[in-house]
Amino acid sequence: MAMATEPIAPRSDTAQGAWRAVLRRRYALYLLALAAFTSVMLVLERVGLPRVWIATLFLLLPVALYASIGWACRTSNPMQYFVAGRSVPAVYNGMAIGADWMSVASYMGLTGLLYTYGYGGMAFVLGWTGGFCLIAFFIAPYLRKAGLFTIPDFLGARYGGQLPRLIGLIVTSICSLMYVVAQIYGIGLITSRLTGFGFEMGIFVGLGGMLVCSFVGGMRAVTWTQVAQYLILLIAFIALAVWFAFKQTGVWLPQAAMGQQLQQVTQRERELVADPREQQVVAHYRREAERHIERLRDVDAALALERKAAKQHLDQVAQSSDLGEVRAARKALQALPKDAPTAREEWTRARDDMLARAQPLGGLLPQAQPFAGDPDGDAAARERFQVSRTEFLALMFCLIAGTAGMPHLLARFYTTPTVRDARRSVTWALLFIVLLYISAPSLAFALKHEVLHAVVGLHFEDLPRWIFDWSKLYPTLVSVHDVNGDGVLQLGELRIASDVLVLAAPEIGGMPFVLSCLVAAGGLAAALSTADGLLLTTANALSHDLFFKVMRRDAPLTTQVAFSKVALLLVAVIAAYITLQRPSGIVSLITPVFSIAAATIFPALLLGVVWRRANYWGIVAGMSVGALTTLLYMLMQGGPLHWAVLGAPRERWLHIPPEAAGVLGLPAALLSAVVVSLLTPQDRAAQAWVATLQHGGPHSLPQRDV
Amino acid sequence: MNANEHGVGDDAARLPGGRLALALTAVWGAITFVPPLFARELGFEVFGLPFALWVAAQGAPIVYVLLVWICERRSPDFESSPGDDGDGH
Numbered sequence: 075m076a077m078a079t080e081p082i083a084p085r086s087d088t089a090q091g092a093w094r095a096v097l098r099r100r101y102a103l104y105l106l107a108l109a110a111f112t113s114v115m116l117v118l119e120r121v122g123l124p125r126v127w128i129a130t131l132f133l134l135l136p137v138a139l140y141a142s143i144g145w146a147c148r149t150s151n152p153m154q155y156f157v158a159g160r161s162v163p164a165v166y167n168g169m170a171i172g173a174d175w176m177s178v179a180s181y182m183g184l185t186g187l188l189y190t191y192g193y194g195g196m197a198f199v200l201g202w203t204g205g206f207c208l209i210a211f212f213i214a215p216y217l218r219k220a221g222l223f224t225i226p227d228f229l230g231a232r233y234g235g236q237l238p239r240l241i242g243l244i245v246t247s248i249c250s251l252m253y254v255v256a257q258i259y260g261i262g263l264i265t266s267r268l269t270g271f272g273f274e275m276g277i278f279v280g281l282g283g284m285l286v287c288s289f290v291g292g293m294r295a296v297t298w299t300q301v302a303q304y305l306i307l308l309i310a311f312i313a314l315a316v317w318f319a320f321k322q323t324g325v326w327l328p329q330a331a332m333g334q335q336l337q338q339v340t341q342r343e344r345e346l347v348a349d350p351r352e353q354q355v356v357a358h359y360r361r362e363a364e365r366h367i368e369r370l371r372d373v374d375a376a377l378a379l380e381r382k383a384a385k386q387h388l389d390q391v392a393q394s395s396d397l398g399e400v401r402a403a404r405k406a407l408q409a410l411p412k413d414a415p416t417a418r419e420e421w422t423r424a425r426d427d428m429l430a431r432a433q434p435l436g437g438l439l440p441q442a443q444p445f446a447g448d449p450d451g452d453a454a455a456r457e458r459f460q461v462s463r464t465e466f467l468a469l470m471f472c473l474i475a476g477t478a479g480m481p482h483l484l485a486r487f488y489t490t491p492t493v494r495d496a497r498r499s500v501t502w503a504l505l506f507i508v509l510l511y512i513s514a515p516s517l518a519f520a521l522k523h524e525v526l527h528a529v530v531g532l533h534f535e536d537l538p539r540w541i542f543d544w545s546k547l548y549p550t551l552v553s554v555h556d557v558n559g560d561g562v563l564q565l566g567e568l569r570i571a572s573d574v575l576v577l578a579a580p581e582i583g584g585m586p587f588v589l590s591c592l593v594a595a596g597g598l599a600a601a602l603s604t605a606d607g608l609l610l611t612t613a614n615a616l617s618h619d620l621f622f623k624v625m626r627r628d629a630p631l632t633t634q635v636a637f638s639k640v641a642l643l644l645v646a647v648i649a650a651y652i653t654l655q656r657p658s659g660i661v662s663l664i665t666p667v668f669s670i671a672a673a674t675i676f677p678a679l680l681l682g683v684v685w686r687r688a689n690y691w692g693i694v695a696g697m698s699v700g701a702l703t704t705l706l707y708m709l710m711q712g713g714p715l716h717w718a719v720l721g722a723p724r725e726r727w728l729h730i731p732p733e734a735a736g737v738l739g740l741p742a743a744l745l746s747a748v749v750v751s752l753l754t755p756q757d758r759a760a761q762a763w764v765a766t767l768q769h770g771g772p773h774s775l776p777q778r779d780v
Numbered sequence: 781m782n783a784n785e786h787g788v789g790d791d792a793a794r795l796p797g798g799r800l801a802l803a804l805t806a807v808w809g810a811i812t813f814v815p816p817l818f819a820r821e822l823g824f825e826v827f828g829l830p831f832a833l834w835v836a837a838q839g840a841p842i843v844y845v846l847l848v849w850i851c852e853r854r855s856p857d858f859e860s861s862p863g864d865d866g867d868g869h
Binding site: 193197200206208330332333334336337444445449466470474497499500501508511512515516684685738768 | 791792794796801804805808812815816817820827828829830832833836837838840841842843844847848849851852853855857858863
């Protein structure tokens with residue numbers, strides 16, 4: 075079928091060289107403009123331009139820029155729309171992958187995790203970079219060689235038939251949808267903090283910028299916007315890490331400052347653990363936890379008792395004339411749980427929350443200590459250590475395999491001119507990603523350093539402004555509460571949700587307001603770039619794999635593009651709707667996605683490339699078993715995906731946390747794929763196709779559309 | 781050769797650059813999984829950080845970049861493919 079109607083990838087070396095020169099010029103210009111804009115804003119802040127203006131300009135101008143890049147790249151050419159004309163040089167594809175990959179979870183979530191869980195957060199650093207090795211060794215070059223359009227497309231071509239393609243499509247859609255919800259949630263957080271827009275309004279502005287891009291220009295527009303977004307997100311993040319490193323240690327390089335920062339943090343942590351006022355706070359939370367434990371012993375009786383007490387109180391105050399008091403008493407009665415199951419749920423949550431707070435350092439693990447518990451301590455400490463280590467390894471395993479099977483990331487490898495460029499773009503991408511990931515620990519240590527030294531121990535009336543600003547806007551994310559009534563802030567009395575740490579970092583460090591805006595703009599770039607890639611991946615899969623390959627095989631390619639645009643709008647609206655229900659947090663939304671991808675797409679791609687004998691029924695069985703194992707374990711275990719129909723959360727199996735269910739799903743998928751493949755007849759055509767994929771020269775890959 | 785006669789490992793080794801990829805995977809697996817397994821034991825200091833922490837924060841990510849780079853440089857060229865000349869498949 076004829077595909078290209080307009081000139082696409084420049085083929086010759088001279089044309090490639092000229093094309094690269096154009097790109098270099100354009101992005102150099104962009105960087106200059108960014109620097110100039112930031113400097114002008116710094117001057118305007120000095121002169122006294124209202125903050126709201128600075129913030130709005132900082133958020134709207136980049137979004138307008140992304141939208142205009144998107145508009146300039148508008149296309150209806152299928153080759154351009156689906157795979158950017160396969161003309162993206164390796165370095166730029168590397169940057170685009172970097173932006174595609176680093177979402178709000180990397181930009182905002184990761185540093186917060188490292189702050190909150192210490193070494194535990196490293197599972198994300200290792201998982202989200204380590205997976206790229208598997209991609210480079212076994213997946214990216216072969217995907218590019220197959221030269222198709224989507225990941226389900228590869229499964230369809232490799233295994234034949236419709237089922238592998240359809241299962242791939244379903245998994246791709248579910249993963250991308252959950253992932254995109256996390257991004258839109260991040261967009262809402264950023265815009266509502268910095269501008270006067272509310273959470274909802276922020277979502278729609280962000281969504282608008284994102285849609286202009288992917289809607290009018292598909293992969294081509296998304297690619298060139300992502301390069302711009304990568305640059306701004308990296309610059310903002312590194313600026314933050316460098317500022318803190320220099321401020322705290324006098325060393326410019328965050329990676330070199332880390333050791334000193336950590337030692338100062340550890341020193342201060344020891345002081346705080348021994349501080350009697352911190353211990354008072356811990357004792358208070360323990361009493362609260364015990365109160366909930368007592369209530370949970372007999373929920374019905376406790377609830378009846380509390381209801382009776384609240385009613386009595388209401389009757390008492392009803393006699394008095396103080397209306398405010400009556401209203402408060404009525405509210406207290408209404409606030410009681412409706413029935414016993416609700417009460418059990420609420421009190422269990424409150425108990426776990428209090429138990430987590432009733433630890434030294436406000437429940438934060440010591441920054442330098444790997445894992446909780448103690449391998450040489452008593453039985454309980456040994457158990458805690460084992461559990462903590464198992465959770466780390468299971469999570470890391472899922473993140474690695476999930477990375478190597480993440481559809482929106484892998485689709486980018488179709489966009490390079492050659493297989494060699496696909497390989498090269500993995501190296502560039504990983505380098506660009508690692509630049510941020512090895513700065514995140516330093517930033518986390520720096521923030522801990524700042525909070526422990528400069529915030530804890532202040533009198534409540536002297537607390538910095540950011541605490542009040544944030545807690546007024548999002549009381550669930552940031553709060554202070556003088557538990558022991560001494561008028562001084564203890565670490566245990568301060569709560570900061572890990573998602574807001576990076577956004578608040580410039581204020582925590584006392585930087586100019588313009589830097590807060592730059593960091594927010596970087597976060598917005600991270601969210602928008604990933605969301606763009608995700609929306610496009612889902613829409614393309616729906617259009618190419620469902621509409622074209624399954625339903626209307628005679629549809630012209632231009633109709634596919636039109637269909638993809640409709641699907642894009644639809645997915646965006648669904649995602650925005652889900653986000654408006656206010657999900658629980660960025661990372662808890664994203665981790666299950668990695669487990670699902672690890673147990674389905676990853677084994678299907680890996681076996682598809684390395685094992686010729688893997689066949690249609692094998693992979694159908696493998697992907698189904700992998701998906702079912704993972705989902706069932708998550709649904710039974712509680713956590714964000716717990717499904718009440720399956721009963722109360724069960725005991726964990728081998729200490730595996732629900733979000734890391736992929737550690738069970740992946741082996742199950744591999745095992746069933748191998749067994750079923752060996753039990754069913756060989757597929758000669760598929761074997762020939764893989765042989766060509768592995769060794770054959772150009773243009774010899776046989777057509778395997780069924 | 782009958783594809784039935786060899787298993788997954790043999791097939792992987794037969795990929796272009798397959799032996800290299802398997803060797804790199806072994807190095808990758810060692811640096812990824814061993815330090816977390818023995819994180820408490822590997823507590824001696826490197827650049828002011830406990831070793832396992834340093835590996836996770838800087839060492840392993842940098843080694844990953846090197847491994848991927850070696851794979852890119854040393855893997856045999858195989859070119860492709862339908863689609864990249866603009867003809868579609």
